[in-house]
Amino acid sequence: xxxxxxxxxxxxxxxxxxxxxxxxxxxxxxxxxxxxxxxxxxxxxxxxxxxxxxxxxxxxxxxxxxxxxxxxxxxxxxxxxxxxxxxxxxxxxxxxxxxxxxxxxxxxxxxxxxxxxxxxxxxxxxxxxxxxxxxxxxxxxxxxxxxxxxxxxxxxxxxxxxxxxxxxxxxxxxxxxxxxxxxxxxxxxxxxxxxxxxxxxxxxxxxxxxxxxxxxxxxxxxxxxxxxxxxxxxxxxxxxxxxxxxxxxxxxxxxxxxxxxxxxxxxxxxxxxxxxxxxxxxxxxxxxxxxxxxxxxxxxxxxxxxxxxxxxxxxxxxxxxxxxxxxxxxxxxxxxxxx
Numbered sequence: 001x002x003x004x005x006x007x008x009x010x011x012x013x014x015x016x017x018x019x020x021x022x023x024x025x026x027x028x029x030x031x032x033x034x035x036x037x038x039x040x041x042x043x044x045x046x047x048x049x050x051x052x053x054x055x056x057x058x059x060x061x062x063x064x065x066x067x068x069x070x071x072x073x074x075x076x077x078x079x080x081x082x083x084x085x086x087x088x089x090x091x092x093x094x095x096x097x098x099x100x101x102x103x104x105x106x107x108x109x110x111x112x113x114x115x116x117x118x119x120x121x122x123x124x125x126x127x128x129x130x131x132x133x134x135x136x137x138x139x140x141x142x143x144x145x146x147x148x149x150x151x152x153x154x155x156x157x158x159x160x161x162x163x164x165x166x167x168x169x170x171x172x173x174x175x176x177x178x179x180x181x182x183x184x185x186x187x188x189x190x191x192x193x194x195x196x197x198x199x200x201x202x203x204x205x206x207x208x209x210x211x212x213x214x215x216x217x218x219x220x221x222x223x224x225x226x227x228x229x230x231x232x233x234x235x236x237x238x239x240x241x242x243x244x245x246x247x248x249x250x251x252x253x254x255x256x257x258x259x260x261x262x263x264x265x266x267x268x269x270x271x272x273x274x275x276x277x278x279x280x281x282x283x284x285x286x287x288x289x290x291x292x293x294x295x296x297x298x299x300x301x302x303x304x305x306x307x308x309x310x311x312x313x314x315x316x317x318x319x320x321x322x323x324x325x326x327x328x329x330x331x332x333x334x335x336x337x338x339x
Contacts, residue, residue, distance in 0.1 A: 006098050008313055012306050019142050026267060026271065032059070033059045034058055034060075037056075039246075049070065049071040050071050053069075054066055054068075054069070063084065063300075064084050066293065068081075079096070079100070080095070080097055093313075100299050102131050104291065112237060112267060113143055113144060116237060116277050117144055122188055124137070124148075125150045125177070125189070125191070127183075127192040127202075128192065128194045129151060130153075130158075132217075133193035134162065136214070140191060146189070149173065149175070151174060152180045159176040160176045163175055180201070192215045198224055209283075211285075212285045212286075213284070214287045216289045219290045223247065223248040223249075224252070225248075227252075228255075232256065233284055234285055234286040235278065235279060236285075237270055238288045240292045241261065
């Protein structure tokens with residue numbers, strides 16, 4: 001078993017082409033290649049946060065696994081991914097999933113930007129200035145090169161620091177914006193990565209015709225980011241419709257009858273059939289993402305492959321212990337199922 005810590009992953013993936021690798025996997029090249037059950041979220045009593053488990057089997061990668069997320073309102077959030085081999089049942093890797101969580105969401109949104117953004121993208125507006133917002137712009141900059149980027153967050157120091165640091169790192173003209181509404185109205189692409197509250201921050205009358213909005217912040221049922229007026233006025237593409245329907249934005253849109261499968265397309269469908277994506281240039285497009293274990297496992301597979309190539313990580317033998325199948329009949333049944 002390969003143990004991969006956060007610092008090792010970040011160093012190993014610093015120049016990796018995450019967007020291309022993830023796009024290939026998220027296109028679901030094999031029919032029936034994915035089993036993605038609903039995530040499980042358990043709230044602890046006494047305002048002590050929550051535990052979330054996200055299992056998945058991705059047959060075309062050769063792996064099954066899960067991500068565990070532990071959030072504590074005082075001490076922070078931790079992410080762990082466990083990957084097992086479908087061929088042998090071995091625990092292949094146990095990894096810190098902080099970087100993976102940020103970049104799987106960001107890279108998935110960047111794939112959406114690649115396929116759904118208007119042909120001429122002059123200005124991008126980023127809402128938020130934290131880790132997720134940084135990853136979102138960094139990934140998107142690999143598929144579009146806007147003339148100008150505006151960044152807005154409630155804290156002036158944070159948006160100024162974001163602009164200064166990423167201007168240098170990405171080679172883009174990035175400016176802090178004090179007026180959120182004006183920054184959204186002038187954008188061809190809006191990248192929203194906020195700490196979602198209970199009130200939407202994006203509305204139809206603030207988004208120009210032809211713009212693409214990527215909203216990745218409303219995940220829990222009480223969180224809102226995109227108002228239903230924008231949802232109703234846009235072509236909508238999501239990362240996974242059942243999971244999006246569990247979010248605050250998805251619940252509100254469902255109440256208005258706006259989340260039927262014939263109206264909302266999933267990203268893998270657009271990757272297979274581009275005609276399901278953007279239509280006319282003046283059409284608004286909304287990409288709504290909540291993050292899925294499919295994305296986690298796909299990126300984790302790329303991380304493991306990279307780590308093995310570089311010879312990094314900590315090898316731990318015989319963990320966990322395996323309990324042999326005692327019954328010959330059971331063993332024969334398992335062997336038969338694999339044929």
